Amino acid sequence: MSDTTCILRLDDVDVFYGEVQALFGISIEVHEGEIISIIGSNGAGKTTTMRSISGLHSPRGGRILFEGEEITKQKSHQIVRKGIIYVPEGRLVFPSISVQDNLEMGAYSKRFSRRELNQHLEEQYALYPRLKERRTQLAGSLSGGEQQMLAIARGLMSDPKLVLFDEPSLGLAPVVVDDMFDTIVRINKERGVTVVLVEQNAFMALSISNRTYILENGTIKTGGKSSDLIESDEVKKAYLGG
Amino acid sequence: MGAVNNMNLMQFIATGVAMGFIYALISTEYTLIYNATGLVNFAHESFIVLGAYLFGGTFARSLGLPPWLAVICTVIAMGAFGVLVSTIVLNPLRNLQFITYAMFGTMMLSRIIIESSRLVWGPLPFTVQGFLRDSIKIGSTFLFKAHLYIIAASIIIVVALQIFFRTTKMGKAMICVSQNKDAAALMGINVTRSINLTVALSAMLCGVIGIFCTPLFNISTGMAASAALKGFCAGVVGGFGSYPGAIVGGILIGLLEQFGTMLFPTAYKDVVAFGVMVIFLLVRPSGIVKVKKA
Structure with a gap:
């Protein structure tokens, strides 16, 4: 190295x-x-x-x-x-705002225009299509796996x-664990993080x-x-x- | 309020709703601080009193400003006062190990504000002459002008607050801070600054409530005591920590206590709010609007 x-x-x-x-x-x-x-x-x-x-x-x-x-x-x-983004243990999503609002908060530190913000949202939705289906739902109503996806996607919003x-x-669940690690490798390879x-x-x-x-x-x-x-x-x- | 017979339904409703909105705003004002810091601000009554004194005593009487300018000055001064209180009292207190310390801290703050007000503006109650103290006649009904202004201004404030929390970056950040401070910090939100702004907002709201109380009561250090307690009841009835709950609870209590005077002697008017609160604590302690906690 x-x-x-x-x-x-x-x-x-x-x-x-x-x-x-x-x-x-x-x-x-x-x-x-x-x-x-x-x-x-x-x-x-x-x-x-x-x-x-x-x-x-x-x-x-x-x-x-x-x-x-x-x-x-x-x-x-x-x-x-x-x-530096920390995706904390226990996810710590904001339970009583929507999935999309959670993602937008991930970009709080950036001054994105509406277009850039939408583009970043789409990038995360491409990574986790499930989140797009649930974008208007309150984050607190997601399953544990979905909340983990949201926490990761939220972290990626600020590049x-x-x-x-x-x-x-x-x-x-064991089935989801493999996907989770695949995603981490993808984030590393494809986005250079x-x-x-x-x-x-x-x-x-x-x-x-x-x-x-x-x-x-x-x-x-x-x-x-x-x-x-x-x-x-x-x-x-x-x-x-x- | 003695001549119940002479008041008709319109007056009853206007009075009840106006008082209800005052309770609702009080409930909103301490809910803001409760959500942001986890502390119940026992000094909120004194914030309201300070707002009324600043408005009535300093800006309207001593400086002789026109009412609209006095209102603006009061709100700005209260905002600055909020930042000060947040920086030197609430932010240090919320990091203490025991919440009891923080409780006592806000109680002491309350005494300091009240006694300072007495020193600055004197012990005698006073009024602001001509400020919303007249009535207007609609058909055969006389409505107290102050009540109409309170209702209109409250609706504007409630709507503006909702827009602020839902659409602005600063407002959304405040909501996130109230839900999880660590997570909010990890989004890049300056939690301490966000709390300062929330307390400033709460203090500004207290200033407005103080102004609303000016035409209804004499300005004195005890003027907001019963309203502040009923605002607390409104929060419990509506659902502690919920903004819609604060409004629903406030107006419900305002109307119930007004219509209560039809059934009971006026002397028992204050009992209604507390009675309703006790019933809610026994039957539905979560209040009308349940707050979702993760």
């Missing part, structure tokens, strides 16, 4: 919740165009890492750099403007450079990503090429069920 530029870098990041330390000197590097996955058990600090990058939670120590610029202490709404996916397969993926479904995460970091108790245990890790006995034993 030496021929591509580093788009996101976490340098020795420490994160606390009150007095409890959640992340201990995490360092992660993401290159442009990559799919990076972060795997680990419950409570390892995966979501905390995502929340720190997206500015929902400020790190106490270390630095986060996006395209060479420090964003460590910036607020979420400023970070969104730089092109992000980097998308952070947090447990996109959580609570989805760099992806950081946090997953409990370690096998899926390893199979679609270029590189993987393994988080354990708030520290990076190992990291490397996903194709190597998927063959490693240690990883097989701990995360892939033997």
